[in-house]
Amino acid sequence: MQIALCGSAGDGTIAAGDILRSAVAAMGYRVICFDVYPAEIRGFGKCIARLRITTEQSYSLKRQSDILVSLDDAHAIPHAGEVRDDGAVIYESQPVAACPEGGHMSGHVLPGQIPYGLPIREMAEKYTGGARSRNLVVLGFVAGLLGLTPAPFLQIIEKKFAKQGAAVVARNQKGFQAGHEAGASTFKLDDVRVAPVEKPEAAGQVVMLSGNAAVAMGCMDAELDTFFGYPITPATSIMERLAVAMPKRGRRLLQTEDEISAVAAAIGAGYTGARSATATSGPGLALMAEMLGLATIAEVPCVIFVSQRGGPSTGMPTKTEQSDLNAALYGSPGDSQRIVIAPTNVEGCYRCAGKAFEMAERYQTPVLVLLDLYLSNRYETVTLADSGPPFNLDDNKPMRRLEAGELYRRYALTEDGISPRAVPGDAGCMHVITGLEHNELGRPDDREETHAAMSRKRHDKLLAALEHPDFTVAKRFGDPGRVQVGMLAWGSTFGECLEAMFMAHSEGITCAAMKVVMLSPFPVQAVRAFMDSCDVVLVPEVNHEGQFAQLVQGILARPVVRLSRVPGSPMPVELILEEIRRLARGIVTAIAS
Amino acid sequence: MSIMEKPVFVDAKLQEVHASGRLEYRSRSLPTWCPGCGYFSIVEGITYACNAMSLNKDQSVVVSGIGCASRFPFFVNLFGFHTLHGRVLPVATGIKTANDKLTVIAIGGDGDGFAIGGGHIPHAAKRNVDITYLLFDNGIYGLTKGQTSPLSAMGLRTSTSPFDNPERPLNPLMMLLSYEASWVGQSYAGRPDHLREMIAQAIAHRGFSYLHILSPCVAFDKTSKTYVNLGLQVRDLPPGHDSSNLMAAMQQAQNQERPALGVYYQSARPTLSDSFEQLCARAKAAGEAKS
Numbered sequence: 001m002q003i004a005l006c007g008s009a010g011d012g013t014i015a016a017g018d019i020l021r022s023a024v025a026a027m028g029y030r031v032i033c034f035d036v037y038p039a040e041i042r043g044f045g046k047c048i049a050r051l052r053i054t055t056e057q058s059y060s061l062k063r064q065s066d067i068l069v070s071l072d073d074a075h076a077i078p079h080a081g082e083v084r085d086d087g088a089v090i091y092e093s094q095p096v097a098a099c100p101e102g103g104h105m106s107g108h109v110l111p112g113q114i115p116y117g118l119p120i121r122e123m124a125e126k127y128t129g130g131a132r133s134r135n136l137v138v139l140g141f142v143a144g145l146l147g148l149t150p151a152p153f154l155q156i157i158e159k160k161f162a163k164q165g166a167a168v169v170a171r172n173q174k175g176f177q178a179g180h181e182a183g184a185s186t187f188k189l190d191d192v193r194v195a196p197v198e199k200p201e202a203a204g205q206v207v208m209l210s211g212n213a214a215v216a217m218g219c220m221d222a223e224l225d226t227f228f229g230y231p232i233t234p235a236t237s238i239m240e241r242l243a244v245a246m247p248k249r250g251r252r253l254l255q256t257e258d259e260i261s262a263v264a265a266a267i268g269a270g271y272t273g274a275r276s277a278t279a280t281s282g283p284g285l286a287l288m289a290e291m292l293g294l295a296t297i298a299e300v301p302c303v304i305f306v307s308q309r310g311g312p313s314t315g316m317p318t319k320t321e322q323s324d325l326n327a328a329l330y331g332s333p334g335d336s337q338r339i340v341i342a343p344t345n346v347e348g349c350y351r352c353a354g355k356a357f358e359m360a361e362r363y364q365t366p367v368l369v370l371l372d373l374y375l376s377n378r379y380e381t382v383t384l385a386d387s388g389p390p391f392n393l394d395d396n397k398p399m400r401r402l403e404a405g406e407l408y409r410r411y412a413l414t415e416d417g418i419s420p421r422a423v424p425g426d427a428g429c430m431h432v433i434t435g436l437e438h439n440e441l442g443r444p445d446d447r448e449e450t451h452a453a454m455s456r457k458r459h460d461k462l463l464a465a466l467e468h469p470d471f472t473v474a475k476r477f478g479d480p481g482r483v484q485v486g487m488l489a490w491g492s493t494f495g496e497c498l499e500a501m502f503m504a505h506s507e508g509i510t511c512a513a514m515k516v517v518m519l520s521p522f523p524v525q526a527v528r529a530f531m532d533s534c535d536v537v538l539v540p541e542v543n544h545e546g547q548f549a550q551l552v553q554g555i556l557a558r559p560v561v562r563l564s565r566v567p568g569s570p571m572p573v574e575l576i577l578e579e580i581r582r583l584a585r586g587i588v589t590a591i592a593s
Numbered sequence: 594m595s596i597m598e599k600p601v602f603v604d605a606k607l608q609e610v611h612a613s614g615r616l617e618y619r620s621r622s623l624p625t626w627c628p629g630c631g632y633f634s635i636v637e638g639i640t641y642a643c644n645a646m647s648l649n650k651d652q653s654v655v656v657s658g659i660g661c662a663s664r665f666p667f668f669v670n671l672f673g674f675h676t677l678h679g680r681v682l683p684v685a686t687g688i689k690t691a692n693d694k695l696t697v698i699a700i701g702g703d704g705d706g707f708a709i710g711g712g713h714i715p716h717a718a719k720r721n722v723d724i725t726y727l728l729f730d731n732g733i734y735g736l737t738k739g740q741t742s743p744l745s746a747m748g749l750r751t752s753t754s755p756f757d758n759p760e761r762p763l764n765p766l767m768m769l770l771s772y773e774a775s776w777v778g779q780s781y782a783g784r785p786d787h788l789r790e791m792i793a794q795a796i797a798h799r800g801f802s803y804l805h806i807l808s809p810c811v812a813f814d815k816t817s818k819t820y821v822n823l824g825l826q827v828r829d830l831p832p833g834h835d836s837s838n839l840m841a842a843m844q845q846a847q848n849q850e851r852p853a854l855g856v857y858y859q860s861a862r863p864t865l866s867d868s869f870e871q872l873c874a875r876a877k878a879a880g881e882a883k884s
Binding site for chain 2 (some may be wrong): 249294444
């Protein structure tokens with residue numbers, strides 16, 4: 001079931017969504033939510049909180065909602081169409097002033113949708129003594145209509161407003177209860193139902209996390225020592241969360257003067273052997289490019305979280321996009337190979353965060369973790385294993401003891417390309433690391449054979465990451481064996497692909513989807529095997545140029561069909577489904593060359 | 594007493610240098626600087642200061658940017674990080690944040706520090722990161738063969754200002770003083786005794802110390818910051834200069850015609866590490882109060 005709450009900034013739309021998701025998560029449902037809000041803090045921008053509530057894990061939001069709640073008709077009217085047949089549209093029945101023609105929701109409810117006009121403002125004023133609790137009245141109405149018990153909601157409301165005093169808690173609870181009674185006593189004409197949830201055997205602790213919160217949690221569980229950052233939407237909340245968590249454990253976080261300094265300091269800290277990270281978005285990544293090349297050639301571990309937003313340049317700071325793939329893969333001077341991984345859901349954010357440190361240290365290289373605004377800001381219920389964090393962080397290649405008088409070779413050419421690493425403080429291992437091409441000792445050396453050997457070392461050592469323990473670099477879902485349509489996807493769009501795939505299955509189309517989590521080094525074999533089994537391969541991604549499609553085509557020299565869109569929002573599932581249908585019908589126009 | 598009255602023989606001098614122990618701090622790499630470069634005197638000064646302070650080689654890191662000066666880490670036997678053009682301070686800040694037991698010496702030239710890296714200096718000074726920043730000022734880009742730097746004298750002819758540099762140079766000491774760096778000093782490569790003392794003091798200072806070192810570029814500047822000119826121009830800070838008086842320091846720094854050598858300003862205030870310790874203590878207390 002999916003609910004959309006729509007209002008104007010300041011209506012409490014996002015807050016109501018927050019309470020709803022916490023309450024249903026407490027009841028044991030799985031939740032995915034994604035809020036859309038304007039770039040401006042004040043003003044009358046549109047806010048939408050969408051929540052999908054399921055009994056089993058789901059992978060994305062749906063295109064169609066089952067319930068739309070309008071707290072501001074001007075903003076909500078364009079979204080009336082997203083409600084399915086026999087779904088509910090809930091709106092203010094007693095506007096405070098006369099509506100201009102066409103300005104009231106009641107005129108926009110489509111045939112088949114069930115309208116519920118509710119005197120929201122009147123009720124709020126009657127029961128809470130003011131209009132500010134409209135959001136809670138209407139939330140109560142939804143809960144009542146769906147037959148959800150009020151107790152978890154009241155608890156969450158108490159927790160959320162406790163800081164503002166007992167009066168505010170009581171006022172909001174009253175508003176919620178009034179709404180709940182109204183909802184419970186309303187004759188229900190729509191067919192939106194929530195299946196009762198049976199609390200599953202606890203396989204672990206279920207928590208509600210946003211993508212950025214999951215990243216911060218992964219960092220803490222991986223025992224991050226230092227973090228350096230510069231605020232940038234949508235990555236800032238990673239730093240904000242760590243700023244609270246790290247000092248409590250005696251760890252250090254510094255807000256630097258820019259992104260160059262952030263990554264420079266992270267590399268400096270990595271050089272000393274500390275576990276370090278920074279987080280940014282596309283514009284910050286561009287500034288970091290030169291430094292990342294330094295980390296590659298000097299072989300210093302560090303982790304960079306990049307939450308993508310609409311680009312280029314300042315672009316669309318509060319809209320999602322997957323257009324920083326090229327920058328992440330190639331954005332440095334020279335042959336600057338590095339590891340790039342991209343989680344596909346919130347749980348993946350947690351895992352990738354911890355694994356990124358494992359990889360950075362084991363392969364002595366920068367690791368980029370690509371998120372996007374959709375993934376950073378959306379909330380999901382995540383199950384955390386009881387066995388503790390699934391990270392193995394004691395895997396640094398041990399330093400061999402030096403013989404007396406022996407020179408320490410920081411960049412010794414070894415079979416796997418990974419050289420024993422010493423850090424300041426290791427007795428007798430004084431050496432200089434540098435951004436200049438260097439020999440095994442780290443001394444500047446630009447002879448042909450040195451550059452060739454070192455370039456090979458830096459490239460080859462990363463290939464082992466494709467078999468990194470307990471890490472899924474790519475995985476196939478859906479129909480086994482030969483399929484009509486296969487989808488290759490990365491990052492958050494994979495969730496939409498999976499939804500589309502399930503819908504295609506129900507239409508009798510054989511279909512499979514592969515998520516590619518590791519984008520560099522590229523899992524050539526797994527992807528080739530997948531493509532071999534598909535009549536046609538579709539690559540949906542939220543960017544204009546088809547950056548991932550180009551990557552796949554370039555590496556595997558095989559055609560794919562691109563589905564590249566830049567709506568500023570997640571890829572619509574229906575759009576993917578349409579494309580699957582079209583391809584399954586065999587009308588393949590050769591888009592790819 | 595002139596040198597002629599008491600001859601010094603190379604053998605004797607070499608023995609003295611060996612006996613002093615300061616060669617322990619030199620690496621096996623020979624400096625790549627031009628013969629006569631003022632930087633030789635600086636590397637000498639640093640090894641002397643390190644030796645005099647018995648600096649632990651395993652616990653010291655020299656960080657540098659890009660340029661002639663920044664080749665420095667290769668020539669000393671300490672841990673070193675030769676980073677990117679202009680980025681010596683943020684890298685050094687990261688190193689010190691991660692491990693404050695380390696002695697961190699940051700090194701860069703005038704282009705590295707005041708052109709591309711100028712934005713980082715106020716922040717390092719503001720945070721009072723406990724590092725020593727040695728700025729080698731030869732007033733020119735030497736490694737790229739003689740282009741104008743932000744500290745090039747007005748009227749200097751270089752390959753990028755063939756019709757003479759029309760811009761006034763920055764006043765680096767005024768900048769550092771206005772950022773309230775907690776230790777600001779100036780020295781000259783042609784005064785090795787003064788230089789080594791100043792380096793030792795700068796390293797010993799707890800907090801961000803900035804030492805401006807005037808040094809001739811013998812290859813690309815034949816008219817401005819030469820040994821002859823600098824030798825005639827430099828003076829000592831007036832006797833009785835109060836290094837706790839910021840305004841007095843600024844007054845001295847304003848005279849760029851006659852650069853004064855010595856400690857302009859010093860003050861004791863909490864370092865970045867101190868701030869972190871306090872912050873962590875507060876956060877832990879707040880966390881415990883809550884639970």
